[in-house]
Amino acid sequence: MALYGIERVLSEVKAALVAGLPAKLTALAAEYADSVALPAPDTATGYYCEPLTPDPKADLLGLTAPAALIFPLSQTPTEPDIGNGYAMSYAFVVATLCQAADKHTMGLLLMRYLRAIAEVLSAAQALPCGDCYLADVDWRARDLTPSDADYTRQAVLAAFVVRTIEQVST
Numbered sequence: 349m350a351l352y353g354i355e356r357v358l359s360e361v362k363a364a365l366v367a368g369l370p371a372k373l374t375a376l377a378a379e380y381a382d383s384v385a386l387p388a389p390d391t392a393t394g395y396y397c398e399p400l401t402p403d404p405k406a407d408l409l410g411l412t413a414p415a416a417l418i419f420p421l422s423q424t425p426t427e428p429d430i431g432n433g434y435a436m437s438y439a440f441v442v443a444t445l446c447q448a449a450d451k452h453t454m455g456l457l458l459m460r461y462l463r464a465i466a467e468v469l470s471a472a473q474a475l476p477c478g479d480c481y482l483a484d485v486d487w488r489a490r491d492l493t494p495s496d497a498d499y500t501r502q503a504v505l506a507a508f509v510v511r512t513i514e515q516v517s518t
């Protein structure tokens with residue numbers, strides 16, 4: 349094994365969301381049984397997964413809502429070298445980007461997509477590289493509505509942490 353780092357974590361997070369969100373969103377729609385639709389993000393235009401924080405004026409233009417934006421926060425060794433290996437913590441963000449015609453529906457969408465993402469990523473063995481935990485949620489409104497549009501487009505940020513054990517290649 350090698351020190352794969354954040355690249356492996358981000359790619360596994362995206363793969364888990366692409367594979368798990370459709371069924372989770374269908375289950376939540378059935379649970380809530382109201383008129384709020386919960387479509388899965390489009391696999392081609394519903395995901396941003398890059399090592400840099402997205403620029404709303406450039407990186408979000410090609411994304412369709414709903415979307416999941418995945419990017420790292422930090423990478424920290426949590427234990428010293430243990431026989432050419434490290435226990436590592438990787439903190440990353442999954443921003444849930446939604447679009448709705450009114451504030452109430454927007455709130456429901458953000459809460460439900462966040463729940464779906466947290467349940468998919470926190471499930472046992474969701475990520476082959478390690479266990480994933482929800483660390484924090486920033487509910488401050490991030491209005492991403494283009495100035496010439498008449499709809500609401502907002503995001504909420506959820507921070508997750510993955511803990512891995514990685515070996516130095518020799």
